[in-house]
Amino acid sequence: MIRKSLLFTPSSIGPLTLRNRTVRAAAFEGMCVDNGPSEALYNYHTAVAAGGIGMTTVAYAAVSRSGLSFPTQLWMRPSIVPGLRHLTEGIHKEGAAASVQMGHCGNMSHRSICGCMPVSANSGFNMYSPTFVRALKKKEILELVKDFGKATVLAHESGFDAVEIHAGHGYLLSQFMSGWLNRRKDEYGGSFANRLRFTSQVMEEVMEAAARCHMAVLVKMNMRDGFRGGMELDESIEVAGLLESAGVHALVLSGGYVSRAPMYVMRGAMPIRTLTYYMPWNYVKIGVRMIGRWMIRPVPFTEGYFLEDARRFREVIRIPLVCVGGLFSRTVIEKALLDGFEFIGMARPLINDPAFVNHMKEAEEKGCGKDFTSGCTHANYCIGRMYTRDMVCHQHLDGIPKRLLNEFK
Numbered sequence: 001m002i003r004k005s006l007l008f009t010p011s012s013i014g015p016l017t018l019r020n021r022t023v024r025a026a027a028f029e030g031m032c033v034d035n036g037p038s039e040a041l042y043n044y045h046t047a048v049a050a051g052g053i054g055m056t057t058v059a060y061a062a063v064s065r066s067g068l069s070f071p072t073q074l075w076m077r078p079s080i081v082p083g084l085r086h087l088t089e090g091i092h093k094e095g096a097a098a099s100v101q102m103g104h105c106g107n108m109s110h111r112s113i114c115g116c117m118p119v120s121a122n123s124g125f126n127m128y129s130p131t132f133v134r135a136l137k138k139k140e141i142l143e144l145v146k147d148f149g150k151a152t153v154l155a156h157e158s159g160f161d162a163v164e165i166h167a168g169h170g171y172l173l174s175q176f177m178s179g180w181l182n183r184r185k186d187e188y189g190g191s192f193a194n195r196l197r198f199t200s201q202v203m204e205e206v207m208e209a210a211a212r213c214h215m216a217v218l219v220k221m222n223m224r225d226g227f228r229g230g231m232e233l234d235e236s237i238e239v240a241g242l243l244e245s246a247g248v249h250a251l252v253l254s255g256g257y258v259s260r261a262p263m264y265v266m267r268g269a270m271p272i273r274t275l276t277y278y279m280p281w282n283y284v285k286i287g288v289r290m291i292g293r294w295m296i297r298p299v300p301f302t303e304g305y306f307l308e309d310a311r312r313f314r315e316v317i318r319i320p321l322v323c324v325g326g327l328f329s330r331t332v333i334e335k336a337l338l339d340g341f342e343f344i345g346m347a348r349p350l351i352n353d354p355a356f357v358n359h360m361k362e363a364e365e366k367g368c369g370k371d372f373t374s375g376c377t378h379a380n381y382c383i384g385r386m387y388t389r390d391m392v393c394h395q396h397l398d399g400i401p402k403r404l405l406n407e408f409k
């Protein structure tokens with residue numbers, strides 16, 4: 001018997017039903033103006049929506065100003081609600097659902113943008129940013145918990161169908177969970193239960209706000225941090241269980257830690273020449289060229305690189321799971337669906353081609369669907385560009401020096 005693919009069938013995340021199993025994973029667009037939405041952000045997400053996606057996720061909104069690392073990043077506040085409403089209306093018109101990823105960059109925030117010394121679980125120096133960091137006081141932690149709840153309400157007022165809380169990749173919630181980073185002596189540090197306390201309190205606040213607004217809640221979390229001493233599967237499976245009991249509607253299973261193992265998130269190598277090509281500051285360019293390859297170590301890319309770990313979660317977690325990471329071909333996507341993952345998260349395939357989902361469908365209709373593959377070469381030029389420019393696939397840019405495009409040849 002020929003099994004019919006689930007890819008183009010609807011499925012639900014809590015109160016929300018998506019038209020198919022595809023989710024545009026949060027990928028920082030770098031398109032905001034004054035930390036609010038822009039026409040470019042509108043054009044990109046409506047193109048992804050018109051391109052057939054089930055739900056598109058607007059990336060990386062800070063729940064408070066102290067959590068910002070880029071001037072082109074969203075910051076959730078009442079004054080941007082009308083602009084976000086325009087954006088979500090555009091997405092809905094194209095038949096897709098809209099989600100916004102929300103979090104706090106913690107020790108990855110930038111003083112000149114976040115307006116204060118960056119904060120984290122403890123004080124120290126973050127070489128990757130680079131910045132001095134101060135430990136959050138208990139009162140401030142509780143204020144941030146409230147900020148996550150307020151941001152959820154703002155997301156609802158902005159017309160989003162879902163919020164995705166960013167608890168991975170070495171940002172603030174992940175910094176608190178990390179036994180490597182979190183050296184606090186109070187009830188937010190020490191034992192694993194204590195290190196989870198901040199995330200639990202945030203989720204309680206978010207779930208309460210979301211229930212009032214009938215919104216879906218996803219959490220993006222790490223299965224492994226990707227460096228020795230970081231979180232591993234034994235702890236992260238417990239985190240997933242805790243989130244499931246907190247009533248979260250779906251988990252996005254990822255990994256990596258921006259200040260220690262950035263390429264674990266996306267795999268492959270960071271194109272250092274591309275990264276520095278876009279930098280306006282000569283002294284930083286020289287420094288990054290000298291130590292970049294040492295600080296940003298490559299991690300081998302294989303298609304569907306998180307699937308093996310994600311299967312361990314599938315065995316014990318009942319809520320819908322979004323798998324993400326190198327799901328570039330229909331063959332691997334089908335494998336993930338067969339493994340019981342409800343949703344397929346994709347970032348680079350949709351940077352390369354916002355209509356990738358429709359193109360998969362068209363190929364299926366022509367009878368060559370199972371061989372269909374994204375045109376993304378996972379050379380990560382879009383990631384090199386991300387730190388200083390807007391999100392564009394280099395394949396669609398004119399005037400890029402050949403020496404950059406051939407960086408890995």
Ligand SMILES: Cc1cc2nc3c(=O)[nH]c(=O)nc-3n(C[C@H](O)[C@H](O)[C@H](O)COP(=O)(O)O)c2cc1C
Nearest residue numbers: 025026027028059060325326346347348382383386
């Ligand atoms: C340019 C770019 C920006 C990204 N920004 C974010 C982000 O803001 N938040 C996040 O959780 N992940 C971010 N990611 C990671 C993606 O969501 C995704 O987990 C990762 O790229 C693996 O998926 P892919 O192989 O489909 O690209 C980013 C990825 C790329 C390529």
Ligand code: SF4
Nearest residue numbers: 376377380382393394
């Ligand atoms: S720049 Fe490279 S990695 Fe990024 S989307 Fe384009 S082809 Fe893929």
